[in-house]
Amino acid sequence: MGGRAVRRPEFAAADLGRSWSLFNSATLLRPVLETDRTRVLDEVEAFYAASNAACPRDDFLLWSPWRVPGLDARGWKLHDHMVMMHRGVNAARQTPPPQGLTIERVCDAITLSTFVDVVARAFPFPDLRSAPDAWDERVLSHPRLRFWLGRFDGHPVATSATVVAGGLNGVTLVATLPEFRQQEFGAALAWQAATAEPSLPSALLAGEKPRPVYERLGFTPITPFTVWSHQR
Numbered sequence: 001m002g003g004r005a006v007r008r009p010e011f012a013a014a015d016l017g018r019s020w021s022l023f024n025s026a027t028l029l030r031p032v033l034e035t036d037r038t039r040v041l042d043e044v045e046a047f048y049a050a051s052n053a054a055c056p057r058d059d060f061l062l063w064s065p066w067r068v069p070g071l072d073a074r075g076w077k078l079h080d081h082m083v084m085m086h087r088g089v090n091a092a093r094q095t096p097p098p099q100g101l102t103i104e105r106v107c108d109a110i111t112l113s114t115f116v117d118v119v120a121r122a123f124p125f126p127d128l129r130s131a132p133d134a135w136d137e138r139v140l141s142h143p144r145l146r147f148w149l150g151r152f153d154g155h156p157v158a159t160s161a162t163v164v165a166g167g168l169n170g171v172t173l174v175a176t177l178p179e180f181r182q183q184e185f186g187a188a189l190a191w192q193a194a195t196a197e198p199s200l201p202s203a204l205l206a207g208e209k210p211r212p213v214y215e216r217l218g219f220t221p222i223t224p225f226t227v228w229s230h231q232r
């Protein structure tokens with residue numbers, strides 16, 4: 001699918017060359033000490049400054065479990081506060097999925113486009129809506145990626161995805177369309193993603209509001225995460 005990636009001792013960064021900030025993310029791998037801070041941020045910014053003709057004006061993100069003071073002064077904006085959560089294989093079990101809800105694995109391009117549409121409307125991710133080509137069907141054959149679409153009485157209403165990596169089910173993109181919330185669809189989709197490989201524990205990054213949904217499934221908090229964004 002193209003894109004660029006770099007891994008340094010202090011951070012890992014990926015730039016998929018697509019206009020959706022979540023695809024263009026760097027994660028700090030160790031606390032950036034006062035002495036290293038300027039150099040590390042210079043390196044992150046230089047990585048994303050390398051021209052990307054497909055999306056010259058999009059944002060890129062920096063994810064950090066540690067405080068990184070002074071980012072505002074460098075043109076970064078606070079994007080979100082999140083908490084990393086973990087669930088062991090024997091943690092609480094989900095009750096049967098709500099009546100009328102079916103969950104299917106996304107296996108073809110048409111269903112993938114429906115999945116992206118639900119994600120874009122549910123979060124909402126306006127930049128994803130304006131970039132319908134952000135995903136292509138090659139993601140469906142990647143052995144580590146699984147995408148789930150929930151339908152209620154046949155209508156697409158909710159999503160989740162699993163990234164199987166590092167001995168974990170990495171849960172992401174849990175979303176329910178606003179008009180279908182409070183019916184445990186989000187919990188059912190999160191459960192599906194968290195148990196994609198039932199023998200593995202799972203982890204996710206939760207916003208403060210959705211956090212109770214995950215706690216009821218047996219997820220416990222590990223560490224806060226701060227997400228910053230910067231225009232390319």
Ligand SMILES: CC(C)(COP(=O)(O)OP(=O)(O)OC[C@H]1O[C@@H](n2cnc3c(N)ncnc32)[C@H](O)[C@@H]1OP(=O)(O)O)[C@@H](O)C(=O)NCCC(=O)NCCS
Nearest residue numbers: 122123174175176181182183184185186187206207210212
């Ligand atoms: C977070 C999100 C996925 C939850 O979706 P949902 O389908 O409403 O999830 P659930 O129904 O399982 O649970 C949500 C709430 O509904 C409540 N609920 C569940 N079933 C209910 C019912 N039958 N009656 C009343 N309330 C109910 C839950 O207790 C929960 O309440 P709480 O958060 O106050 O504890 C949805 O709000 C969303 O898409 N948000 C935008 C995207 C997002 O932030 N995703 C999460 C990223 S970490």
